[in-house]
Amino acid sequence: MTSTSDYLIIGSGVCGTSIASYLSHLSPSPSITVIDRSPDGFVSASGASNDLNKIIRADYTDPTYCSLAKTAISKWRADDVLRKFYHEVGVLFRSQSGKGVGEYVDAGIKHAWEPKDVQLEVGVEGKKRAYRLTEDSQVEQILSGVEKSGLGEGLKGFGSTQTGYFNPRGGWAEANNATRAMLSHAITRGVKVVGNCLVTEFVLEGTKVVGVKTSSGTTLFAKNIVIATGAWTSDLLTTLTKPFSPSFSAAGGWLTRPSAQCVAILRLTAAEAEKFKGTPVVINFSSGFYLFEPVLEGGEWQMKIAYHSNGFVHPRPPSGTDTGAYPGFEASALEHSHSPATDHFGTAESCIPPTHLDIMLDELHKVYPSLAQKERVVGTRICWYSDTLDENWILDTLDHHPALQNAGVEASNVWVVSGDSGHAFKFLPVIGELWATVKGLQRNNWGVDLKRFTWNHQQSLHKIKQQGGKVTSADSNRFVAEQVEGLNARARL
Template identity: 40%
Template sequence: MAGPSAVSTYIVVGAGVFGASTALELVKAGHKVTVLERSQDGFHSPDAASNDLNKIVRADYSDPHYRDLAKETISIWRRSPLLSRFYHETGVLFRSGHNSTEGDAYLDVGVARANEAGSTLLEQPHPGKKLKPSAYHIKSGEEALRCFPPAVRPRLGECISKIGSRAADGQQGYFNARGGWAEADHATRAVLQEAIRLGAQVVSHAQVDEVLFDQGDKTRVVGVKTADGRSFFAGGPDGHVILCAGAWTRGLLKRIAPEQFDAWAPMAPTAQCVITVQLDEEQRRAFKDLPVVFNIETGFYCFEPDEHGLVKAAFHCEGYQRPLPDPSIPSTYPTFTTQQDGPVDESLVSTRAAPRVPADTPQRLLQELGLVYPELAKLKIDSDRICFYSESEDENWIIDYLPRAKGLILAGGDSGHAFKFLPILGQLVCARLGHSQVPSLTPHQDRVFSFAYHTELARQNERVTSSSASASSSSAQATLRGRL
């Protein structure tokens, strides 16, 4: 661990998915890197989204740019000596919840995008193996059951056997075997640990509260200062500070540059809801190798049990304004009831998010889990937690220099779908830096990852009336929230 007043070519603020990936890519290229993290051990904080059992890994995006990027990334998950052990290709099953035109459209786009000519050339299998079947529509309940291991099929809920039915209580679905999930906490730690092995310095208990400017050029950022008074400098002509603070980014920008806050912060934190239930050993073995199951009608999704028998279930939605991410050094992750009341800084919250987590959220999650696996709904909730997203205006990330601040780059706006790109996020940041050892940003990426794009989009959205904004949010649900 580095000491105070350190000098590195690159200062990376935050050790989550963007920060760890960026640190590794930079140190692999031979640069001197210091990572500042507010946690006690220097790895991602306990309340960070990266500190999670698992995240969905899939490539069938409605946006072909992310689709192609995800297919390349999943190939790395399969083949990387560092990361392959954390990736579980159990497949992803999407179901519509009930028969609807909107649900059919979402499913059709997912299958079509997954199978488009050209994109399939981006996919590489696990070493020594063939690629699994690509995405396909599920035509019957029997076909839906075959997406699950034989031993668990008698223990599935009726909602699975009704996929493919056009009856009143039926629904539609599709399955993509070329996806699954990854161990979020373990994979992110492994990436940062590899960066440390290659020479990166990591500083714990480092809550950044100030950016430091060059005395001769007040527009050039040369370092940062932490709440306890330590200073860290980005030295040399290539020196940069890279902010990778996740859901804490908006609050951090307001602290370090209040006069430029409006121009610097076109993203906002939202609180998302997660529960876990504890299976016994017999259940853990029986429910092993399950696909991820996602209900596009409600945003509910769930995973197979981890090695300890914990099953995670969550809602993917527009999220909640409370609780806000706490910038103080954390001791644990927040629960549904943490900081739900009291005043909230309106300049930090997402206007699309609901005010607070409904009190019945844990039971609704458990009920949804029971629709898929009835016996699991009888279990007690082992834990509940808030997973923080940093929402951009349209779920494109922000990877760009901050306006009127030379040497300061922001990498964030994860919008709930950045983790699956852990193997390549650092490459995108290095591409923005202009490094030659990584592929350049495509013209599309250069545009949609830019501050100019996001600030203009934010201004456009501000001009939309509340009534039309509500209608737009509802009609666009299948695509806007499609990047899980």
């Protein structure tokens, strides 16, 4: 079986879906095929986009992501397909007072709204803008549905022991539902989606990459190939390039690697859910812990709590076909015992500690103590990031990667879109358009330096790190152990 397309997109998560959608709007008769290892071709069950919810916020201190996020939010509000999946309940940032905390809050408030943002505020012109929390009564008003006695110590002492701010112009989106809806809409515009496609090798015509083969024997030809496989990217690239780059070491060479992040789901009663419904996303910006309002899932009210951190080496994203299940925290120690490994970035811990769920519940207790009970936990799961050293994404052609520059293979038509670094989902409405700009399909109207999205940029960072230099994230709020006494200064969740 063979198939030919103008564009073949491997992976139907946030990046693949957004690119397919945008391409379908650029062409009146698109020849676009999206494939995934999932049975139906939509985002895989273990993909990061297959999730209850993701944070939507724009108060980045990095001007590039701040601008992109504000544009994305304007589309979340207005887009006919996406707006019903966006819940603008606000985002509350909190931390114990300490060194650098006040500066972080000031920067967040400043970047949350600027005069140039007026054109992006259709429909919310009168909505309150981000403001500092200086007294507990403000928090009590924001969380008016929750009894005062139900608020933990982390939501008390503002203006003294606690520092933070509230941005009403943010919230969360239904991740899986929004991603599937966008791809479904793209199908109505002519995009073809194919499931059960496990890509195993490139197809060459002479020295030029012209397609891929799958484990079932299917050959898919395309003028342009987009690899948008998230945390699976480094393993897939190792497999695909092995015939012409056999000595290449994937351990540190692909400039992106997966990290396992920790999520727990709690069960609430209908009465409890009623109290907490409509509450904002709450982020502890010094620890990386965050939580959402409860959502109704499968007839049961559930609340998601999670950490945004440097993550763990184990468990790694599963190879092979879609298993339809997320591994829990226990999979980390089991996998580590069979194949211990270290992180070549030098940041992720090897194995999730057995006390990690208890640590998460302790964090929850500081916010909503009545919910911090282990018997409420429905389950734990892993969310995999595709990380880069500075959390900038990779939007570049494969031939620009240093491993391929002398391989004798022409891969200028093969794009790698990866390195989400745990903060890409909010950009679902605009990543496709940004990629089209990088590819040269349209002018750069973003005012963005596109060189930050290249292999060359990431390679230069690795050289700095190898020489003992410090690589600073453009805008990170991950928990970093060596910074525990200070502040992980800028939120990029």
